Amino acid sequence: MARTGARLxxxxxxxxxxxxxxxxDPASVFGAGGVKGWCERNEISTATFYRHKQRIEREGRWEPKSRRPRxxxxxxxxxxxDAIVQWRGKLRGDNGAENIHYQLHAVALRDGWSAKGWHVPPRSTINKVLRRHGxxxxxxxKRPKSSYTRFQYAQPRDCYQIDATEVVLAGGPKATVFEVNHPRFDAASF
Known part of the structure; x- marks a missing residue:
């Protein structure tokens, strides 16, 4: 039976x-072949085994580490x-990312942001900072931008719609009228 990576x-x-x-006692755990034989039987590389062993010797047990960058x-x-948050409070009326971006350009020139290694962030980053600060x-x-994209059928000549309507005729019997429609013309009615 093959074991998954997590089980190994x-x-x-x-x-x-x-x-x-x-x-x-290692001999009772690993058996006759020792570590190498145990690794071969369980299809584990010895490098992985010893890497785990070093970490357990260092930390006492194996715990998954965070993958977040340092x-x-x-x-x-x-x-x-801080400047973005301050300008959000200072500006009256429309204090959105566009106006904050404009004001930050003036601040960057006046305070020498380039000497500090800073740059004026784009409007999308300004919005992210404002969202992060609530x-x-x-x-x-507001209507989502995705709603402005026009739906277009891949092959419009193959796009038909069929409607059926039940009507009562003058004498009392019922009839069903079928309409076959195409986006560019009325295909048939029967």
Whole structure:
């Protein structure tokens, strides 16, 4: 039975905790072939085994580590974020990203942002900063931009619509009228 990657890692960790932390006799755990034979039987590379062993010796047990990067070099600097938040409060009326962007250009020239390694962020980044600080109002009544995209059938000559209407004739019997429509012409009625 083939084991999945997660089950293999759990197996390695359980064996290593028994051997390294709880000091169980390695010969009783790994059997006659030792570590190499155990790894071959369980289809685990010895490099992975020893990497796990070093980490358990260092930390006492294997815990998944965060995948978050240690630094975010492209994140907007705190000084720029502070300036964005201040301009949001200073401007009267329309204090959206467009006007804040315009005002930040003047501040950048006056205060020498380029010497600090800063630049004026684009409007999309200004909106992200404002959202992060809770200064943007969500307006669900606005029509989403995706609704402006026009639907177009891939092959319009193959696009037909069939409607059926039941009508009562003058003598009392019922009849069904079928209409076959095409977007560019009326195909048939019967």
């Amino acid at each position: 890692m759990q197996l390695i960790d359980a064996v290593l905790i028994a051997v390294v932390v709880e000091k169980v 630094s975010s070099p492209r994140r907007t600097p705190e000084g720029v974020e 200064l943007l109002e969500s307006n669900p009544k």
